[in-house]
Amino acid sequence: MSDLAFEYAPVGLVELENRIIRRCNLQFAQTFGGHESDYRDMPLLHLYPSHAEFERIGARGLAAMQDTGYYNDERIMRRRNGDLFWCRARGKSLTPDDPFLHGIWSFSDISEDRPLVELTPRERDVAILTCRGLSAKEVGGELGLSYRTIEAHRARLLEKFGARKLPELVAKLSGMPL
Numbered sequence: 001m002s003d004l005a006f007e008y009a010p011v012g013l014v015e016l017e018n019r020i021i022r023r024c025n026l027q028f029a030q031t032f033g034g035h036e037s038d039y040r041d042m043p044l045l046h047l048y049p050s051h052a053e054f055e056r057i058g059a060r061g062l063a064a065m066q067d068t069g070y071y072n073d074e075r076i077m078r079r080r081n082g083d084l085f086w087c088r089a090r091g092k093s094l095t096p097d098d099p100f101l102h103g104i105w106s107f108s109d110i111s112e113d114r115p116l117v118e119l120t121p122r123e124r125d126v127a128i129l130t131c132r133g134l135s136a137k138e139v140g141g142e143l144g145l146s147y148r149t150i151e152a153h154r155a156r157l158l159e160k161f162g163a164r165k166l167p168e169l170v171a172k173l174s175g176m177p178l
Contacts (some may be wrong), residue, residue, distance in 0.1 A: 012107040013139060016091075018100055019044045019058065031087075031109045033080040047077050049084055058100075061091065065099035073128065074110065076119075085111040085165040117160050130166070131173050 006013055012028030014021050021039045029036045032047060034055065048054040053076070061071040069166040072090040079085060088108040093099040119127065122143075136147040136154065143150070163169035 012109075014039070014044075014105050014107070016044065016100070016103050016105055028107060031079075031107060032077075032121075038080065047079075049076050049078050053121065062099055065091070065093050065103075069093050069096050069099070076124070077107070085109055087111075088112070119157075119160070123157060123160075125154055126150055127157055127173050130154065131170055 004061065009025055009027060014024040014028055016022065021042045021044060022086060024036055024039045026036065029039065031140045032039070044103050045051065045054045048057070057073070060073075064071040070090075070092050072088070073090050074086060075090075076084050076139050077087040088110070089105060090108050091103050091105040093101075094102045095101040095103070125143055126139055129142055134142065136150040139145075140147040140150045155171070157173075158164070159168075161169055161172045163172055
């Protein structure tokens with residue numbers, strides 16, 4: 001029964017070993033394009049917008065998983081055809097002493113709720129932490145930047161998303177109705 005539940009789950013599921021896809025379900029293949037067999041033994045790197053994003057998100061995920069065994073975020077991913085889309089990723093390590101050795105991850109396409117706007121990696125970091133309710137000083141502390149630099153990034157985000165104030169930006173970033 002567990003294989004049936006994995007295969008037909010209404011969310012994209014993958015089993016990863018050292019960030020390499022060992023198996024995925026039907027919904028994952030549909031979300032990213034292609035067939036389940038297309039992903040067998042594929043490095044997850046191929047589904048990120050860039051190698052730098054893969055490394056950056058991996059470092060953040062590894063730190064969280066070493067602490068709790070879990071990780072989740074919302075990020076931009078790449079479909080097999082090269083199209084970028086917003087994705088919610090959640091993972092659980094099955095090997096707590098070596099979190100990336102073996103784990104189960106879910107991936108959900110949330111692009112209908114999120115506008116895809118070209119952001120720098122730093123703008124993405126600021127946007128994610130802003131949506132978590134952190135102040136400019138808290139975001140700066142998290143990223144090792146001054147709060148004035150964070151305010152400059154937020155000003156660019158306001159402009160890119162056509163928002164007048166921070167609550168409107170957060171609503172647009174999180175897909176909430178305005």
